[in-house]
Amino acid sequence: MKYCILTAGLAVAACSIAQPALAATGNVTFNGTVAAICTLVVTNGSGTMTVSPDLQSLSSHNAGGVAGTITATTTGNVAISIGAPTAITVPPADVTPITWAPTYSVAGAHTVAETGASSNLSTPGVDTVTVHLTGTKTGSDIFAAGNYSATVTVTCQ
Amino acid sequence: MLRSLAIPFLGMGLAASPASAQSMSPMRGEVTSFTDAFAVRVFPSNPYNKKIRIDVRVYDQNFQPVDAKIAPDSFMLGAEASRPVLVVVPFDGNNERxxxxxxxxxxxxxxxxxxxxxxxxxxxGQRRF
Known part of the structure; x- marks a missing residue:
């Protein structure tokens, strides 16, 4: 009997030792917000305009012309647009009016056909923005020999 | 003025912790001010692998220049670097701008x-009295 009681006592002690600790749980909540972000990297800022055979168009679209390119990376919910050219220089011999038309197209995560208007990039992605500039003469006016230059601003907002 | 500016600074600062390869953050914001001007802190970034010059300008909704205080308004920024720029915009008598x-x-x-x-x-920017 004593043996049995002792055995039982050991069993109780063993149970007390092996009793699992109360499990404590906790949750960690993570939150994050990605704001509207736009990065423009000018990958080719050396656009080149060439003159058309009729000498009335000076454009990066003409044969031998080179467009500017920009890589646009955005989280979405932004708009891209192009401004009127600034810092325009023409040779002294050119005294007739020129109509300048900057345009751009977008390819990549978004597709925007060549336009001069603003375009929404509502979804995230990486795009190549191709920038063109065209100067046009009308009537009997033609471009003169010399150097022409202009600055085109591409805006992401 | 300092007290009212400090509140928007904190809020904008938390939302705008700079990272590499960003051109500017934040790109959206609302600021409440109790004075005749409001302040925004932005973080222009240089995503290039070389040093470039950056200008910071303030325009209205029609892209007409706004007479704001920008510190600094033009600076050199190293490759993949970012720095804070403080912009203080006057309300010019309006309740919001x-x-x-x-x-x-x-x-x-x-x-x-x-x-x-x-x-x-x-x-x-919204003005409170």
Missing amino acids: KVRICTESVPFPNEQTQIKAQICGKFL
Whole structure:
């Protein structure tokens, strides 16, 4: 009997030792917000305009012309647009009016056909923005020999 | 004025912790001010692998220049670097004002057609009495 009681006592002690600790749980909540972000990297800022055979168009679209390119990376919910050219220089011999038309197209995560208007990039992605500039003469006016230059601003907002 | 500016600074600062390869953050914001001006802190970034010059400009909704205090308004920024710029915009007698704060990279010279990249954030300042 004593043996049995002792055995039982050991069993109780063993149970007390092996009793699992109360499990404590906790949750960690993570939150994050990605704001509207736009990065423009000018990958080719050396656009080149060439003159058309009729000498009335000076454009990066003409044969031998080179467009500017920009890589646009955005989280979405932004708009891209192009401004009127600034810092325009023409040779002294050119005294007739020129109509300048900057345009751009977008390819990549978004597709925007060549336009001069603003375009929404509502979804995230990486795009190549191709920038063109065209100067046009009308009537009997033609471009003169010399150097022409202009600055085109591409805006992401 | 200092007290009212400190509140929007904190809020904008938390939302705008700078990272590499961003041209400017934040690009959206609303600021409440109890004075005749409101302040925004933006972080222009240089995503290039070389040093460039950056200009910061403030425009209204029609892209007309706004007479704001920008510190600094033009600076050199190292490769993949970012720095804070403080912009203080007067209300000019209005109760609210919408402005665009733009980071403009200066084109590399000696090219026929120069491309200028401009990142603009839209900000609304609201005046409380």
